[in-house]
Amino acid sequence: MAFAGKWQTESQEGYDAFCKVLGIPDDIIEKGRDYKLITEVTQDGDNFTWTQFYPANAQVSNKFTIGKECDMETIGGKEFKATVQMEGGKLSVAFPNYHHTSEISGGNLVETSKAGSVVLKRTSKKL
Template sequence: MSFSGRYEVESQENYDAFMKLIGIPDDTIEKGRNFKYTTEVIQDGNNFTWSQIYPGHTLTNKFTTGQESELETMSGKKFKATVNLEGGKIVVDFPKYHHTSEIVGGNLVETSVAGGITFKRISKKVA
């Protein structure tokens, strides 16, 4: 299944608790809580360009599944990781959490897990 498309955040679960756990500052958590940001994914085979578009800022990671890539976290920290495609899910370990992305019913479902807290974000496809 292709991940390509443009998605807008529809709902989030455990946002505050998860962001605090991974060390995001309170003022950033407050600003980000109600952002209806967009995720844009361009997939060409195993090559991905994954952009999160926030008001005034865009974070873009480019990677090829199965190969080590340099990625950037929400807080701007760069790290190296191998992004894998497992059972139709994008799977990657960030420095402080495990993250999966999948398409469910046409929606982009992103799940991040750290310290017993699961943060889930569901975005609807708009293009």
């Protein structure tokens, strides 16, 4: 149950380059650059609800069970099928344009997204 709780972005590396690779418009990148993203995770065994709250009251909530295919949604509203895996304490999932992992490290939520050679690393503290 290490992931359960409410988390707030403390730092991020590679944000601009990652957003550009995904084709996010410059004005949206600018708005989100210093935004303190809130991530709320509920966990019941292998069942998760993972919700992220973005600027302008936008939010994306995905429900999944480790090892089972599910319907997920991107921040852009694109729906896709994915299977979230748990590997060595890390959650791992392939989004349409990138690969995402989440882990608890030093009491923080560390999320790493990779699109080719471009990496976004976001570290969040528990609230």
